[in-house]
Amino acid sequence: MNVEKFQESMYQLIVETSTNLPKDVRRAVKKAKESESAGTRAALSLGTITNNIQMADENISPICQDTGLPTFKIKTPVGVNQIKIKEAIYNAIEQATNDAKLRPNSVDSLTGKNSGNNLGGGTPVIKFDQWEKDYIDVRLILKGGGCENKNIQYSLPCELEGLGRAGRDLDGIRKCILHSVYQAQGQGCSAGFIGVGIGGDRSSGYDLAKEQLFRSVEDVNPNEDLRKLEDYIMENANKLGIGTMGFGGETTLLGCKIGVMNRIPASFFVSVAYNCWAFRRLGVTVDPETGDIQEWLYQDGEKIEFQNDAEKETAAASEEQTKVVSLKAPITEEQIRELKVGDVVRIDGRMYTGRDAIHKYLMDNDAPVDLNGQVIYHCGPVMAKDEEGNWTVKAAGPTTSIREEPYQGDIMKKFGIRAVIGKGGMGPKTLAALKEHGGVYLNAIGGAAQYYADCIKKVDGVDLTQFGIPEAMWHLNVEGFTAVVTMDSHGNSLHADVDKSSLEKLAQFKEPVFK
Numbered sequence: 001m002n003v004e005k006f007q008e009s010m011y012q013l014i015v016e017t018s019t020n021l022p023k024d025v026r027r028a029v030k031k032a033k034e035s036e037s038a039g040t041r042a043a044l045s046l047g048t049i050t051n052n053i054q055m056a057d058e059n060i061s062p063i064c065q066d067t068g069l070p071t072f073k074i075k076t077p078v079g080v081n082q083i084k085i086k087e088a089i090y091n092a093i094e095q096a097t098n099d100a101k102l103r104p105n106s107v108d109s110l111t112g113k114n115s116g117n118n119l120g121g122g123t124p125v126i127k128f129d130q131w132e133k134d135y136i137d138v139r140l141i142l143k144g145g146g147c148e149n150k151n152i153q154y155s156l157p158c159e160l161e162g163l164g165r166a167g168r169d170l171d172g173i174r175k176c177i178l179h180s181v182y183q184a185q186g187q188g189c190s191a192g193f194i195g196v197g198i199g200g201d202r203s204s205g206y207d208l209a210k211e212q213l214f215r216s217v218e219d220v221n222p223n224e225d226l227r228k229l230e231d232y233i234m235e236n237a238n239k240l241g242i243g244t245m246g247f248g249g250e251t252t253l254l255g256c257k258i259g260v261m262n263r264i265p266a267s268f269f270v271s272v273a274y275n276c277w278a279f280r281r282l283g284v285t286v287d288p289e290t291g292d293i294q295e296w297l298y299q300d301g302e303k304i305e306f307q308n309d310a311e312k313e314t315a316a317a318s319e320e321q322t323k324v325v326s327l328k329a330p331i332t333e334e335q336i337r338e339l340k341v342g343d344v345v346r347i348d349g350r351m352y353t354g355r356d357a358i359h360k361y362l363m364d365n366d367a368p369v370d371l372n373g374q375v376i377y378h379c380g381p382v383m384a385k386d387e388e389g390n391w392t393v394k395a396a397g398p399t400t401s402i403r404e405e406p407y408q409g410d411i412m413k414k415f416g417i418r419a420v421i422g423k424g425g426m427g428p429k430t431l432a433a434l435k436e437h438g439g440v441y442l443n444a445i446g447g448a449a450q451y452y453a454d455c456i457k458k459v460d461g462v463d464l465t466q467f468g469i470p471e472a473m474w475h476l477n478v479e480g481f482t483a484v485v486t487m488d489s490h491g492n493s494l495h496a497d498v499d500k501s502s503l504e505k506l507a508q509f510k511e512p513v514f515k
């Protein structure tokens, strides 16, 4: 095999997967957008999402900043050297990371050190199978951390909030799947896709669930029972009203694929792999002699090009019913107290990134900068250095805020921080601190990494680089960075409201459907 050529083909697959959503996913997103009424928060968010998809494609830059754990599934003809394939993939991954098409995302679990090149123990994941065909089939998924954290595994029988007992039968499985969508709320960047694995053990069940994410969004399940269940879930999960980013709305789920395998008598697992709207999975077939790509997979039909219409929608929303408030740090307590859930905020000037490592650090250490009146952005960007050695931001969407729940309130009070931006919302501890201290939580659109990168006009500095690129404290200068107030200083939380109302809606699915 021509290994150099194969490596080049893998590089193309990686870049394409990271920057260009496949056609089947684009169709699902378009359908969701059409289902929302103009001017609603859901429509506005979907406008930002489709705008972002278009920008990533045009800029050949990551759709979302989170590379996830790159996972390859490969089928090779008998006799193909799999060791050489692995090496070529490692090289291609390293090259794509150097070119800022991927974020350095592989972290030593004990020391916290980022390897810097996306290589390391267990990274990337490469799974091989042999087959009798005469070509190589390589599929790649870049599934981010926020949606990965919303995967869930049920052991039947069990009791489920809202739904009651789920037994060891098709109806119990139905309840688990509905519950999995409810529990994800907006935190995995809904609207999402789910892969479900019925049976197996704890690890093979999850593998089966993830395997379903490699099915085309539009395929039809050959198993009649599962086909019915998939249709049922698509229809009814979308009645939960969680909507895009958990803001409420018509579309919560974009796809549901279910697979089944045998189990052992004592175990009955239902495993659900949740994938955000930024469903980055592609595939190619490759000639085993030349290493050339023969065909791209998931690319049947017309490619939907999204119009750059997000600005129009923002303007329409602001004229009709939404209040848009301009903020620039340092922000006063009075300014914060004026904000209410639902207001749209436009930020100009300075903000600092801070996520997991920094929140933990700030509990016990001083901040490297004065954070009084400042804005913290939960974000781990993709960064590149230009020829003069200046940092530029290549992708910079929000990360899931709930991980900072144990720290956020204390840190805001300790340093006088007035606003935090993230996605998915935060919990009661933070809500109480916002009220006491005078703070606000702003929800940005998860995955819209190009859209926000475009708002960042300059990188003014960086601290705490020992935590690696995604976890360092970047000093960003932004213009027109827009986000929605979803938790205010008066005790209101849109996230708590949507959680409550979707739990009530979930309860309407309590009665048996599949007997």
Ligand SMILES: O=C(O)C[C@H](O)C(=O)O
Pocket: 065, 066, 144, 145, 146, 147, 187, 188, 379, 380, 398, 399, 400, 401, 446
């Ligand atoms: O690590 C990230 O940048 C974000 C992550 O994908 C998330 O959804 O929280």
Ligand code: SF4
Pocket: 064, 065, 066, 068, 143, 144, 145, 146, 147, 187, 188, 189, 276, 277, 278, 397, 398, 399, 400, 446, 447, 448
């Ligand atoms: S930030 Fe959202 S869109 Fe990006 S990987 Fe995480 S869950 Fe997916």
